[in-house]
Amino acid sequence: MNATERSRPRPLSAKGRRVWSLVRKETHQIVRDPSSIAVGVVLPVILILLFGYGLSLDVMNVPVAVVLEDPSPDAVELAAGFQLSPYFEARLLTSMSRARELMLARQVDGIVRIRPDFARHLSLGDAEVQILVHGTDANKARIIQIYAQGAVGQWTARRAAEGKDVAGGPVIVRDRLWFNEANDSHYFLVPGLVVLVMTLIGALLTAMVMAREWERGTLESLFVTPVRIDEVLLGKTIPYFALGMVGLSLCLLAARFLFQIPVRGSVWVLAGGSMLYLLVALGIGLLISTATKSQFVASQVTVLVSFLPAFMLSGFLFDLRSMPAVVRAITTILPARYYVAILQTVFLAGDVWGVIVPNAAVLAIMAAVVLLLSRVITRKKLD
Amino acid sequence: MSAAGGNPPVLVGRDIRKTFRRHTGDVVKALDAVSLEVGPGMLTALVGPDGAGKTTLIRLAAGLMTADTGELKVLDIDVAADPQQVQERIGYMPQRFGLYEDLSVLENLNLYADMHGVTAAERRERYPRLMEMTALGRFTDRLAGRLSGGMKQKLGLACTLVRLPELLLLDEPTVGVDPLSRRDLWKIIRQLVHDQGLTVLLSTSYLDEAERCDRSVVLQEGRVLAQGPPAELSRKAAGRTFLAEPPAGQTARGLQARLLDDPGIVDAVPEGGQVRFVRAAPEADPVASVGALQGAAVVPAQPRFEDGFMILLRGTAAAGQALAGSTILDRPPERYGDEVVIEVRDLVRRFGSFAAVDHVSFEVRPGAIFGLLGPNGAGKTTTFRMLCGLLPATSGTLRVAGVDLRQARASARQRIGYVAQKFSLYGPLSVTENLEFFASAYGLHGGRRRDRIGWAMRQFELARFARLPSEQLPGGYKQRLAMAAALLHQPEILFLDEPTSGADPLARREFWRRISALAEQGVTAIITTHFLEEAEYCDRVAIMDAGRVLAQGTPAEVRRRARPEPGRSPTMEEAFIAIVEAARHGESPHAASVGGDA
Numbered sequence: 001m002n003a004t005e006r007s008r009p010r011p012l013s014a015k016g017r018r019v020w021s022l023v024r025k026e027t028h029q030i031v032r033d034p035s036s037i038a039v040g041v042v043l044p045v046i047l048i049l050l051f052g053y054g055l056s057l058d059v060m061n062v063p064v065a066v067v068l069e070d071p072s073p074d075a076v077e078l079a080a081g082f083q084l085s086p087y088f089e090a091r092l093l094t095s096m097s098r099a100r101e102l103m104l105a106r107q108v109d110g111i112v113r114i115r116p117d118f119a120r121h122l123s124l125g126d127a128e129v130q131i132l133v134h135g136t137d138a139n140k141a142r143i144i145q146i147y148a149q150g151a152v153g154q155w156t157a158r159r160a161a162e163g164k165d166v167a168g169g170p171v172i173v174r175d176r177l178w179f180n181e182a183n184d185s186h187y188f189l190v191p192g193l194v195v196l197v198m199t200l201i202g203a204l205l206t207a208m209v210m211a212r213e214w215e216r217g218t219l220e221s222l223f224v225t226p227v228r229i230d231e232v233l234l235g236k237t238i239p240y241f242a243l244g245m246v247g248l249s250l251c252l253l254a255a256r257f258l259f260q261i262p263v264r265g266s267v268w269v270l271a272g273g274s275m276l277y278l279l280v281a282l283g284i285g286l287l288i289s290t291a292t293k294s295q296f297v298a299s300q301v302t303v304l305v306s307f308l309p310a311f312m313l314s315g316f317l318f319d320l321r322s323m324p325a326v327v328r329a330i331t332t333i334l335p336a337r338y339y340v341a342i343l344q345t346v347f348l349a350g351d352v353w354g355v356i357v358p359n360a361a362v363l364a365i366m367a368a369v370v371l372l373l374s375r376v377i378t379r380k381k382l383d
Numbered sequence: 384m385s386a387a388g389g390n391p392p393v394l395v396g397r398d399i400r401k402t403f404r405r406h407t408g409d410v411v412k413a414l415d416a417v418s419l420e421v422g423p424g425m426l427t428a429l430v431g432p433d434g435a436g437k438t439t440l441i442r443l444a445a446g447l448m449t450a451d452t453g454e455l456k457v458l459d460i461d462v463a464a465d466p467q468q469v470q471e472r473i474g475y476m477p478q479r480f481g482l483y484e485d486l487s488v489l490e491n492l493n494l495y496a497d498m499h500g501v502t503a504a505e506r507r508e509r510y511p512r513l514m515e516m517t518a519l520g521r522f523t524d525r526l527a528g529r530l531s532g533g534m535k536q537k538l539g540l541a542c543t544l545v546r547l548p549e550l551l552l553l554d555e556p557t558v559g560v561d562p563l564s565r566r567d568l569w570k571i572i573r574q575l576v577h578d579q580g581l582t583v584l585l586s587t588s589y590l591d592e593a594e595r596c597d598r599s600v601v602l603q604e605g606r607v608l609a610q611g612p613p614a615e616l617s618r619k620a621a622g623r624t625f626l627a628e629p630p631a632g633q634t635a636r637g638l639q640a641r642l643l644d645d646p647g648i649v650d651a652v653p654e655g656g657q658v659r660f661v662r663a664a665p666e667a668d669p670v671a672s673v674g675a676l677q678g679a680a681v682v683p684a685q686p687r688f689e690d691g692f693m694i695l696l697r698g699t700a701a702a703g704q705a706l707a708g709s710t711i712l713d714r715p716p717e718r719y720g721d722e723v724v725i726e727v728r729d730l731v732r733r734f735g736s737f738a739a740v741d742h743v744s745f746e747v748r749p750g751a752i753f754g755l756l757g758p759n760g761a762g763k764t765t766t767f768r769m770l771c772g773l774l775p776a777t778s779g780t781l782r783v784a785g786v787d788l789r790q791a792r793a794s795a796r797q798r799i800g801y802v803a804q805k806f807s808l809y810g811p812l813s814v815t816e817n818l819e820f821f822a823s824a825y826g827l828h829g830g831r832r833r834d835r836i837g838w839a840m841r842q843f844e845l846a847r848f849a850r851l852p853s854e855q856l857p858g859g860y861k862q863r864l865a866m867a868a869a870l871l872h873q874p875e876i877l878f879l880d881e882p883t884s885g886a887d888p889l890a891r892r893e894f895w896r897r898i899s900a901l902a903e904q905g906v907t908a909i910i911t912t913h914f915l916e917e918a919e920y921c922d923r924v925a926i927m928d929a930g931r932v933l934a935q936g937t938p939a940e941v942r943r944r945a946r947p948e949p950g951r952s953p954t955m956e957e958a959f960i961a962i963v964e965a966a967r968h969g970e971s972p973h974a975a976s977v978g979g980d981a
Contacts, residue, residue: 014500017497017500018497018498018500020497021493021494021497021498022494025483025486025490025494028485028486028490029483029485029486032485032526033485213481216479216481216484217477217479217480217481218481218482218483219481220447220477220481221475221476221477221480221481221482221539221542221543222481222498223445223447223470224445224446224447224470224473224474224475224552225470225471225495225498225499226467226470226471226498226499226500227498228467380446380447380466380467380470381447381448381449382442382447382448383403383442383447383448383449
């Protein structure tokens with residue numbers, strides 16, 4: 001085949017015209033086919049809203065009992081701090097036994113106890129605030145603990161700012177939450193969302209529309225024309241690449257204007273990394289469709305090998321470092337993992353080249369491999 | 384190309400073999416030592432039943448598959464070595480032309496024109512002619528998915544003709560297309576061959592279509608049985624083909640069944656109230672030594688392609704072996720006398736604002752064969768589903784076996800058997816397991832179930848395949864198993880939806896014999912078919928189009944409504960076209976602009 005192509009050189013424009021015509025055809029189909037719009041536009045929007053508003057890992061309005069055993073103004077001020085905090089729904093009590101009852105009945109998740117000698121100890125510089133947390137939900141308990149420490153810390157800071165000497169003050173070790181000062185889980189959920197949307201459009205949608213062409217026999221007719229297989233593949237890749245970028249833009253706009261999430265790094269780095277990942281996803285989609293040639297099987301396989309891993313094993317929802325070594329080893333072959341690393345860095349930290357370059361390099365190699373492979377295994381043959 | 388020179392063939396195949404491996408592991412010989420030639424400027428037909436290897440051969444020629452062994456040259460190019468070059472010069476229309484359903488007619492055409500590098504100037508010259516030819520001019524903006532089956536086929540053909548190919552490959556272009564569109568497609572194809580010198584290779588399972596070609600290649604189970612001008616094959620039946628008028632008091636169907644039993648007869652089919660039969664050997668006296676013909680008036684008939692084809696087929700299929708197929712019930716339905724067994728009055732079924740079935744009325748008497756004929760989308764299957772109680776009617780009366788289906792669907796279902804259009808048994812289950820399942824589903828248990836399954840095995844000669852998974856059954860046997868399963872609970876009414884579609888002529892004759900035998904014993908059969916000549920087996924037929932019954936009566940009455948043509952009696956297909964056209968009159972200028980015929 002190569003020999004004939006060389007012996008009969010054809011102008012590039014003929015090839016270009018065919019690719020352009022296929023791209024136009026695909027675009028018409030995307031615009032007219034409700035399922036493409038659904039996956040390309042509606043699904044990202046739903047995911048954004050769902051993840052943005054429905055799924056939140058934050059703890060808000062935690063019911064706590066504040067046991068105020070010291071009626072001094074300092075103690076009252078501290079108790080008021082809990083009452084005003086958006087993280088707590090504080091019930092002011094005066095007896096510890098009542099608080100214990102509420103805790104046992106699970107009507108409160110924590111107790112903040114301000115002892116009778118609080119004011120005296122404060123002036124001595126060794127004041128204590130006791131924080132008791134319901135520990136059945138370890139994760140939540142830890143968060144409440146940190147919040148409570150934060151509330152006390154804020155109170156101390158305010159006092160210091162007001163010039164009230166606390167003589168060393170109650171020493172409370174406060175964990176500062178790095179990169180998420182607002183303590184807002186949207187900061188890492190939305191970048192994760194970008195991965196999901198790109199995977200859906202790049203791999204799932206592409207696999208399905210290509211498998212549909214095999215299934216409906218549209219490729220059979222198209223094959224018996226001067227069209228080459230690389231032109232057919234380009235005709236699929238280009239429009240879905242564009243659709244993926246639309247999905248990305250939607251996510252970025254939502255991040256910026258709906259959830260006020262800053263992008264610390266450069267948008268161009270973000271776009272570049274996304275393009276690389278999108279190419280990998282497209283290649284995977286094309287590979288799967290050629291191998292299965294059936295929409296149903298293609299969608300199942302794509303969800304299994306690309307969407308679910310991107311969801312569970314990319315490090316966006318669950319921290320890679322907390323996974324067993326075997327699972328962590330598996331994640332090294334997942335493109336989503338490298339993309340998540342780039343996204344989290346660019347969104348939350350900035351253009352940290354030491355992270356971006358190696359991850360982008362892995363994505364580039366993966367893209368080259370899957371696209372070349374799909375070019376090799378897709379042939380104008382039915383047997 | 385040197386069309387001017389010694390006119391070398393456009394396609395030459397030598398000793399082509401191609402095998403496939405099924406999922407089950409066994410190997411199927413799709414093509415077995417096939418050699419053929421396609422001459423330039425000619426219309427060549429590949430004829431054969433489903434599974435004969437037609438599609439495989441055409442895909443090999445299009446470079447979409449590669450043969451295991453053998454040589455195939457198209458336009459003097461070795462297709463296996465350089466498929467791309469062949470694909471640039473030929474046109475190919477697969478069985479289901481892959482139109483993009485969400486693109487408009489014009490967008491589909493443009494896509495193919497772009498692929499072939501057709502310039503804007505060429506398009507301006509070519510499109511109007513394609514539109515005129517296909518009568519699609521009014522629909523250029525319509526989405527291809529919204530076209531009727533026939534229009535889709537025409538658009539598919541137009542897409543392959545955006546530039547004149549050096550060879551046009553058409554894989555069953557008329558399958559699933561109603562008779563009117565079939566006629567239009569044939570006009571287009573013949574016009575192209577005769578006016579523009581196009582070379583066409585097309586495959587078909589309709590034998591009458593092969594007769595209209597310049598050459599035919601008869602394929603059967605991957606082998607070439609014969610090739611040459613169709614008239615050559617028809618001549619095999621010369622002096623052996625006759626028409627018999629059944630004696631008074633006998634039906635054509637009855638005479639046909641008895642003729643088929645006679646070893647001296649190769650083929651017999653009902654035709655226009657008479658029976659066309661082919662003798663195994665030429666005979667001066669057509670009645671000689673055939674008892675069934677006593678008292679019948681017999682005249683010689685013009686041999687057809689199908690007659691020659693049957694001689695060939697019977698010659699290969701275990702020579703002299705009689706057709707299988709008489710089915711004897713062990714408990715025929717009780718006769719109701721002349722009471723109506725199915726009564727349909729003003730039946731309407733709407734889907735939204737669309738009336739799929741629009742005030743349909745007919746009656747069927749016990750022991751009759753009733754044929755429901757019509758193009759795709761005419762409402763046949765919807766009517767069927769309502770009769771079987773699978774779909775509620777919007778309005779109208781529907782009585783089956785004396786039971787109003789609106790009130791007592793379950794009790795009516797016990798008395799009917801249903802054979803669906805596609806093979807709807809459980810493929811991985813064996814023949815026995817399928818029968819056992821259906822017997823239980825109909826509430827048969829213990830000894831009764833054993834008896835009924837034993838009966839089915841005997842009557843349908845399934846015993847030797849008893850343990851074979853039913854998906855591996857040979858085509859004709861799948862059909863038998865489906866019928867056996869539908870008869871297990873001894874229904875008095877049998878519904879069959881397109882039972883003969885895709886079957887070879889032998890299997891079709893066998894099927895009709897069974898149905899005739901069942902009808903003789905009192906079973907009522909309602910059948911849909913798109914082989915219009917099969918209407919001759921029916922006692923009464925109804926012709927449906929667009930949800931309405933256009934004509935109803937005995938086959939002879941319906942045939943009389945055809946436009947008379949001098950010199951011969953009209954066929955059922957001509958009658959059908961005349962009736963549907965008259966009904967659609969004014970609605971669409973159907974192919975009115977398609978000009979001259981050869």
